[in-house]
Amino acid sequence: MSPVAALRLPIQTDLTGFIVLLRRLQVPHRVSEEAGEQVLWVPNEVAEQVRDLYLRFPQGDAALQVPASPQAAAGFVQQFRDSPLTAGMLGLTLLVAALTALGDNFAAIRWLSFVDFRIQGDYIYFSYLSEMLETRQWWRLITPMLIHFGLLHLTMNALWFWILGRRIEARQGSWMLLGLTLLFSLASNLAQYSFSGPALFGGLSGVLYGMLGHCWLFQLLAPNAEYRLPRGVLVMMLAWLLICMTGIFELLQFGAIANAAHVGGLLAGCLTGLLGGALARRRAGR
Template identity: 70%
Template sequence: MNAVAAMRLPEHVDLSGFITLLQRLKVPHRVAEEAGEQVLWVPGEQLAEQVRELYGRYPQGDAEVLLEPSQASKNSAQGFVQQLKNSPLTAIMLALTFVVFAVTGTGENYTTVRWFSFVDFRIQDGHIYLAYLNETLASSQWWRLLTPMLIHFGWLHLAMNSLWYWELGRRIEARQGAMMLLGLSLLFSLTANFAQYLNAGPSLFGGLSGVLYGLLGHCWIFQRLAPTPAYRLPPGVLVMMLAWLLICMTGIFELLQFGAIANAAHVGGLLAGCLTGLLGGALARRRHS
């Protein structure tokens, strides 16, 4: 596989934090200086697109901003195994995602990807032919309404979504219980998938992103109405996620041919999460009163 220049940045830009993040995620890469620029090389265009997306979210390599310092220290002391025991539903959901990632060949085996896509499809002569939703549901393939959240296209896509689900999922599971997290995850997946289908028609999409925006919206509005330490997110996280959503909606990444982004799924998940946060927060506030 040929090396691809994922990014070209001026020499004065400090890439040390982002390089550390790439190393932690085990992303193959190298950095070279060429004509007064830093060039980040990775193997393959797909990985290059994911690296650019990761840099857009964490230019300083700040993946740990999802945890407050006190909570990070506490979790570190507990140990990873104890964290799994404390958040079994979050762990099970991620484990299922990892299994599907392996079964689908990191999202590149379309023969198995079609088992989990929102609508069925076939590939013929190098072209993809997608069915309409009514055709798919007429075949009683109801699982497709939810399973796109389990599909991930590449390691970085999986890693970023897993990090977010691990942090947000644990918060909700600790505050409102495992069954609430399961119900919210399924609801946000359903909402995000329908939103994307209604916006773009039959298309191939996947990932936990729509669910993650739902969890984010839930924690955000719930915290506003019924403050709780579990849902107190650092302000930078919320601003960064909303800013990223708006940037993606401009279509700049499609214009630059970095790949399509399921913006409607993100918006649908976020709106659903804000609604559940409004309902849950109002009920919690009323009980407290």
């Protein structure tokens, strides 16, 4: 694992919280000072994910910390009780992450991937969507959202699902969150397959962009406290989507990103946000 410079930041930038987060995630790293900048070095294999993590959580994230008191622990348990579907989805995601060894157990992954595949020597051979539909393997339309490749991939998606999922569950209920999650997964998976053809992809990112679009447009039409997101969060996630769509990370050989899944989820979320917000506004006007 050769180290690369994942971040170059002004010397006055406080990296303390982010370094604590990297340690908690057990990401090898070191910080050096070069030409008036501080440089964060990480293994090349995780450099892209570390950059993404910093864009989203530059100060670290309190959600990853162990509660410091019985009162804090009780509050955390209460959050799970108040958001049973969100907690259940995260529990299922963590279970699948363990069964698939975070993307290393291909024997388990092939049962959850959008289309089946087999590995022969150095090559991977995929089936097609038509074959999957003919054999009634309907679960594959949804289950790729449970597959994650690496601890950083899992952690970032889990954190955002916890943040956005609880908002939707509090505002529209557990059944609505379940329906939206399945819909956004279906839309993002179909979009990615339509764009890239048979391939191995996965993660909650498409669902998360769907949730973002849903909360965003719902809030515009029917303002409410649950869906009021900080403007910086919305701008950051949309900017990150546009940056990824430029293909810069593939060009730099940092790995492929399922951009079509993100766009498909976002469009589906904007549609549900428009419909839901319009209905909520109409009810409020009666």
